[in-house]
Amino acid sequence: MGNLTGKTALVTGASRGIGRAIAEKLGYAGALVAVHYATGADAAAEVAESIEKDGGRAFTVKAELGVPGDVDVLFEGLERGLKERTGATDLDILVNNAGVMAMGAPEEVTPEMFDRMMAVNAKAPFFIVQRALSVMPDGGRIINVSSGLTRVASPDQVTYGMSKGALEQIALHFSRHLGSRRITVNSVAPGSTDNGSALFQIPEVRETLSQLSTFGEVAEPAAIADVVAFLASEDARWITGAFIDASGGTLLG
Numbered sequence: 001m002g003n004l005t006g007k008t009a010l011v012t013g014a015s016r017g018i019g020r021a022i023a024e025k026l027g028y029a030g031a032l033v034a035v036h037y038a039t040g041a042d043a044a045a046e047v048a049e050s051i052e053k054d055g056g057r058a059f060t061v062k063a064e065l066g067v068p069g070d071v072d073v074l075f076e077g078l079e080r081g082l083k084e085r086t087g088a089t090d091l092d093i094l095v096n097n098a099g100v101m102a103m104g105a106p107e108e109v110t111p112e113m114f115d116r117m118m119a120v121n122a123k124a125p126f127f128i129v130q131r132a133l134s135v136m137p138d139g140g141r142i143i144n145v146s147s148g149l150t151r152v153a154s155p156d157q158v159t160y161g162m163s164k165g166a167l168e169q170i171a172l173h174f175s176r177h178l179g180s181r182r183i184t185v186n187s188v189a190p191g192s193t194d195n196g197s198a199l200f201q202i203p204e205v206r207e208t209l210s211q212l213s214t215f216g217e218v219a220e221p222a223a224i225a226d227v228v229a230f231l232a233s234e235d236a237r238w239i240t241g242a243f244i245d246a247s248g249g250t251l252l253g
């Protein structure tokens, strides 16, 4: 029996990359997992199937984030799925993982690009947390996937860094707000992680990104998922409001 048996979890952006690994890890640990996606219906279904094949329980939820009504759509699907399977809508573990990244000279950023970045990476997670609190029992877990880029300069990713900086504020303020409910709120900051995208298959790019880590490699998504699963567990009950550097030493300088 896994250490999350009897728990329910929502992982946003779980159709691929880091989110997929997190969903699978939580599923193997026994949680009933809501595998959220925006466009990757088949990929999300595959994630849910892989969890169920291993004896876990999962279902998919579609919602585009960063658009009006996003949180309503997400929670309609989430609560319906939870109710069908558990008879209730309790959500024990929320992982805000979905995010968008963009690169480009700061001079080229338009107000529309800026707004989109903030809407998906910061505004949506805030309102997902706000909504989740009405269905989260005492002792719940909120984990936000940030980025090491809030700690190192990267001018071509200034808006991305800003959005993740805003995201990290959720852990600081909500951990104080929710202490009496024993709900922990933390940020996990990966460094370069092979999310399966074409970028990581280009040898020179991969080599450059690898050298950012003190281990000389890019991370596999499972390395980040293991950290998230720990924070979701009972063993991490005394960690809240924290910034967890999961960058493989990228932030050592």
Ligand code: NDP
Pocket (backbone or CB within 6 Å): 012, 013, 014, 015, 016, 017, 018, 019, 036, 037, 038, 039, 040, 041, 063, 064, 065, 066, 097, 098, 099, 100, 101, 120, 145, 146, 147, 148, 189, 190, 191, 192, 193, 194, 195
């Ligand atoms: P991917 O680009 O591989 O996957 C992104 C996921 O988020 C997909 O499931 C996608 O859904 C979903 N998503 C994207 N935009 C939206 C949206 N508007 N509405 C709803 N869902 C959306 O991401 P990674 O695995 O690379 O990254 C996961 C998280 O980790 C992100 O927050 C990222 O910023 C962070 N991170 C990643 C690093 C890396 O090197 N990979 C490094 C540091 C942080 P779908 O495909 O179904 O549309």
